[in-house]
Amino acid sequence: MSKKKEFLGTALSVERHETHANVFGQQAEDYLSFRLQITDQDGNTEALLPVEIRAKQIINKVQEGDFVNIVGKISNQGVLVPQKIYNNTSNSEVIIKKHMGLLSSLLIGPIIILSIAGFFGFFGGLIGMIVSNPGDEEFGISFFVFIGGCICLGLWYYIGHKFK
Numbered sequence: 001m002s003k004k005k006e007f008l009g010t011a012l013s014v015e016r017h018e019t020h021a022n023v024f025g026q027q028a029e030d031y032l033s034f035r036l037q038i039t040d041q042d043g044n045t046e047a048l049l050p051v052e053i054r055a056k057q058i059i060n061k062v063q064e065g066d067f068v069n070i071v072g073k074i075s076n077q078g079v080l081v082p083q084k085i086y087n088n089t090s091n092s093e094v095i096i097k098k099h100m101g102l103l104s105s106l107l108i109g110p111i112i113i114l115s116i117a118g119f120f121g122f123f124g125g126l127i128g129m130i131v132s133n134p135g136d137e138e139f140g141i142s143f144f145v146f147i148g149g150c151i152c153l154g155l156w157y158y159i160g161h162k163f164k
Contacts, residue, residue: 007049007070007080009038011062030058036070036080051080059095062087068094114156121149 017031031054038047051070062068066089072082085094125146132138 004071004073004083007036007038007072009036009047009049009068009070011035011051011064011066011068012037012048014062014064014066016061028056030055032058032061034062036068049074049080050078051082053082053085053096055096055098057095057097059097060087060090060092062094063089066090111156111159114152114159118149118152118154118156121145121152123149125149 011034014034015032019029019031031052033050033052036047036049036051037045038049040046051072062085066087069086069088070080070082071084072080074080082096085096086092087094125142125144125148128142129139129146132142
């Protein structure tokens with residue numbers, strides 16, 4: 001791929017597709033492709049670049065005839081792969097949410113462990129506090145198990161929403 005550059009032009013032949021997640025492990029994916037017509041000051045077409053985006057989610061999509069500003073790279077196949085798109089016609093940024101990367105994939109195991117530990121800690125500690133007397137040692141242990149469960153559930157929630 002070439003270096004990141006900025007391109008300004010009109011979106012033509014816009015195609016949008018959405019695939020939905022299925023039971024066989026296929027992830028949901030948004031697909032957006034169009035031709036970017038780059039013109040000179042006189043209105044003559046200088047270039048017609050194919051643009052293609054495959055992402056987990058694309059928000060504020062591009063419509064036929066929209067004037068867009070794209071920051072991206074041209075692949076070896078000559079396709080413009082955008083990192084950022086600003087739609088000048090609708091005065092909005094097109095948000096491209098990428099698929100889960102390697103780091104996020106590696107966090108799935110700890111997230112599952114946190115959720116299990118949080119669930120059992122929360123409910124185990126809560127039940128332990130209910131059945132024991134407030135002055136007993138069991139109550140203190142149950143209280144710390146409950147707090148540990150709450151912390152695990154809080155971390156699970158935070159990490160899960162951070163990499164959403």
